[in-house]
Amino acid sequence: MSPVGSRKVAVVGVALSDCGRVDDVTPYALHAQAARRALADAGLDRGLVDGLASAGLGTLAPVEVAAHLGLRPTWVDSTSVGGSTWEVMAGHAADAIAAGHANAVLLAYGSTARADVRAGRRSGTYAFGAGGPLQFDVPYGHTLIAKYAMAARRHMVEYGTTIEQLASVAVQARANAALNPEAMFRTPLTVDEVLSGGMIADPFTKLHCCVRSDGGAAVLLAAEEYARDCRTEPVWVLGTGEHVSHASLSDWEDFTVSPAAVSGRLAFARAGLRPAEMDFAQLYDAFTYMTLVTLEDLGFCAKGEGGPYVAEGGLRVGAGGGLPVNTDGGGLSAQHPGMRGLFLLVEAARQLRGEAGPRQTHRPDGTLPRLGVASGIGGWFCSAGTVVMGVG
Template identity: 80%
Template sequence: MVGVALSDCGRLDDGTTAYALHAQAARRALADAGLDRSQVDGFASAGLGTLAPVEVAEYLGLRPTWVDSTSVGGATWEVMAAHAADAITAGHARAVLLVYGSTARADIRAGRRTGTLSFGTRGPLQFEAPYGHTLIAKYAMAARRHLIEYGTTVEQLAEVAVQARANAALNPEALHRTPITVDDVQSGPLIADPFTKLHCCLRSDGGAAVLLAAEDVVRDCRTAPVWVLGTGEYVSHSAMSEWPDFTVSPAAVSGPLAFRRAGVRPEEMDLAELYDAFTYMTLVTLEDLGFCAKGEGGAFVEKGRLRVGGGGLPVNTDGGGLSAQHPGMRGLFLLVEAVRQLRGECGGRQVRRADGSLPRLAVASGTGGWFCSSGTVVLARE
């Protein structure tokens, strides 16, 4: 990975389009890498609504010879990064641009619904959607199962939101930076039991881009490369009735695959960027990636362990979807933050190892749907 960037994010009420956010992020990522648009021969995009890759590529002035439009929800970008790395290794492309842009917040404010809270109502979901069993209800149901099964507490889940906000406070680009407490989280309006408002991600506009390049292209880049060591992907279920265990996410498959292929262990990671549409996602993904045993996630997230400088495992160092930004399908933002951390570009939220050096290893793990899919990428600095 040689170029990463975000578009303007947060509250965009000036008529900015999703296409423009794609272009803004793409231009910034190319400038970050020091490469010209003409050098991009691979392209991947997916998004809310009807933005097809062929349309976005045309808007960006690209004519790729390799293209990917995989769409598996929030895990899309980790899966696409894996596909791009494979394509580069096979010689099918030399520079692949992954790009995303969404005006999710502006669309809601304007009364435009560009997506649903489910993967639609066809097939098996026709038996769930009519009863209001949409995305947030499914996550809440899974969280409640973990609380019952392992004695995890709602206060422990709230700690995830509190620590995400503490990291966001260090990030000038985060949408919400005011510190919060467990009491603040618990006293908010109930959205779907056991989730109050602050257990849930915010809604924002924004875009991101990541540029991957072949090794012979890397030497022409202005940035130090961050290497893809290993990847894993997994698709689990769509209907809740087909999910064998609500306390196990698909990261339990994609994570071990990625670590094994990378030749490293979870305990070697200096930081983790995890999809956090809800607090429960962070907790269960930590378990399933192997940072703690199943059922021990509640204890793991206590005592500030997820904070930058907290003495544990820094998680979602930009503030995550809970506090930084969440324009839907946020997985690409995880890769941007992981690369920036490994390159030492994060200012006040920069992670340091015990000896004061920059982090060497990071993991980004995206989750799609209601734990329907997962993509995990292990990254390394030279």
């Protein structure tokens, strides 16, 4: 959806909680830490927040998180569609604010995915119900990673995409992470190092896959009359789109096309902008192939040309002539506590506000970026949400 109503909507506050290796902290504590920091970033009084969006925690996520944060929202959203949840929620929140159903909406997330594994605790998992559509996948033993690997292999067969091209995505993500003091892994990588790692699911070796971390994030959206009074420059929500395509692999019409092809088309059309006008892209990258295919599906290169496109090296901050992608290092190197889509929105806002420090991107003329896109993928390419953002 895109904002429909008389009021413009802006991102006015963003923040991360402590991330990476965070032991002995609950997910609720990470929610609260990120939320407090986002409110402080905006300079907006907590009493003005009348909307809350949350997912991935407990059975009544927005109810439980609201209680923990001391909020009493009159608008809530608990949409849960995997990694794209937060871009989809941002679209819903923007529509609600634009229509006057809320004034300020907080999106909050926190996960101790890494600490749970180390402590032997059960973390949030996908439920494979006996009667649902996933019953047709379960007998074949498909893991989440295997489903993405199958999609990558199909792209390699159809378009000649090479494993070296996919590996270059991990190398460039690590180069960006080297500029981010909050990233978990910052040591430079080579293509050979990516290829020589242990095999996880053919063709993915370990470094084709995201890190597992703890962490949380929060994003505060507000109506324009609130945004003008905040301490930060408003980052306007210009257009959003969402799409759900399939649940089981047998229902997926084309393994080389993600639902971002639809969510992106909707978001750009509603913003009245073209992919070529974007100054950067923040894309969900649980696996290297996700970056490549999402670049194709959002229109940054033609279908089948993602391999040569990423191999040119233009995803790096400061590469010149390319499109900076996942400027914080992404899920491949920075952090990935689970549903990472909210982190994409945080990084996009920081880039547009010129607050990204050593990893700050610039336009060809040396000025700060004015337009950017964040696009999340959920499940195994089951859902997508895209948000086009801008300043000025």
